[in-house]
Amino acid sequence: MNSLIVRQVGLPPPLIAVPATPEGKPLHVVEIVGTQPPEEGPHEGANGANAVNDTDRLGATRLVERLVERLSGSGGIRFTVVCPSEGPFAERIRSLGAETVIVAMPEDPPWHAIQVLVGLIRNRQAEVLHAHLPNAHRLAGLAGGLTRTPVLSTVQGQQLDMPDLEVHRLIASQLSVVTEASYFHALGLGIAPERISCEPIEADTPEDVAAGSLEALGQRLRALGGTSASRGAAQARALAQPLTGSGGALGR
Template sequence: MARTPRVLPGGQTDERTHVLEVLGNAIVGGMENYVRNLAANLPSNEFKVSLLCPFESPYTALLRSEGRDVYIAPLRDDPPWKTIELICTLVRETGVDLLHAHLMNAHTVAAIAGRLSGTPTVATLHGMSLHAQEISVARTTGSHTIVVCREAWSQALAVGLAPELVSLVPNGVDLAKFHPMSAEPAEFRQTINVAPTDILVGFVGRLAWEKGPDKFIKAAEFILQRRPDVHFAMVGTGLMEKDLAATVRRAGLESRIHMVGLAREPHRIYPALDLLLHTSRADAMPLTILEAMASGVPVVAIGIGGVPEIVATGETGVLVGTTEWPGIVSEYPGDWEGVALAAISLLSNPARLKSMSGASVRRAQASFDIQQSATMTSHIFRQLLGARADKARLHSVP
């Protein structure tokens, strides 16, 4: 199927590759931030990015404010025909050249529409492992799979996905936005009545079970028993927010554990933190850790998924194991207890924290620049489009 350039108002043609990002959710979360960052860092003279989301939200409003075309259609793991129909229509009427899906419901609908319309399809899997349906969809439709951590990459190959259809592209962070000087530390601290000289430990993420915010509160309570001078900031919102706030109230710790809510500009928060605790139960390559590192904030993290690929333990932070798998080599016990003990140790050693801060920035700059991720992703896009063009030429030969 040959590519037809889009005709713009005034009769001009748009020769850019038109990518339709198909998102399985539209909250302000890690996957959604990844898509925004990618869209902003793909070469604008080569790629036009539009998006399809399952519902209207502050996120879709933000995308439109940035000049993106946004379409709304229902997305389920068993995709409705009208959504498949819409994507095929967008391919035909707006010149979409490539589909890029995120989350299993989006991958399923995009892969089917891609096969029906002859459009290359890529699915970025943001988890630390592949679900059976994601494997089946990739095998059945021949969609290309991008994974963000080595654990998911090895599983993809182990279950039999073709190596040439699997790519490992680590997440990246916008280093122009996330850096130690992105905001004055006192700016955020003033909003929660924390003095410039106080110690402030943070959690940044969705307040959902898989992100482990309840573990963060347990770690905070443990730390406060030994260091009652420390303050904690929980940045984020989610289904667990009310229950977590009630837990803090029952413990009488509202003056120490500050529930911040959703942060529209997280890059202005990180410089205020002395330490970040990452207590997630399931994660592949969390942007929160990358953002903290780029901002010069050391991290104590439970080493699940791709987290051990990010944190250089002892250099940029500390890794601890999980209760089920304490396999991370650490002097601390597994799970949130280990996180708490490691945090207490680091907070009593300001010189080590400072050293880790500098090392975190250097590691983020060297290995986790969003421009590197965008370059790798755009290369995959070009390869797929080139393969389609070669196939079209072959079929056109008499």
């Protein structure tokens, strides 16, 4: 991989200025992981058209562990990790100090999973959703759209899958890719450069090399969380509105 190009495309896009976190409160990010590591069992959609290979599964789960380990606490971010099943991966996340929520994540998100994530966002005042793999991106897109919570999805592999493109176009989610090939593939599909960045990191990337990509992802998450105050106020007003009648939210 050409290091010059990596530096160019790996820069986070100019989303918004990153404000100081109010009163030192850490940013609350919900990591939605659409699988468990390969050694813990098959992917829920392994037999479907959108099967996820073991390399992408390992890359996604390892990335989440590294993010939680590096950016929790002193990194100014508080993590909650949504996993599809219990197991050693979920236990490792808990040992790193992150809250862990278990909910099934098939390729087509069930209503129960959407309700769980919406309840988590509202109850825990989550400010950003960070999805990993297409099934998680779909779930994050639906829950993020309902709660007006920004979504960043990290795409593994050499190209964007159709589910990632569909969700991106539906809710204008932000994208992060881990290879140059997928970055230029996304641009070729018409995705705006300011909505995508490349943070090259794989499961076996050495820690010192991965540090820059992890910090870049942290910067993007903080930038996306910068409008949380106004978004939260809007959500509170929406929840307080009556659902029927000429003066209600549905009558306007």
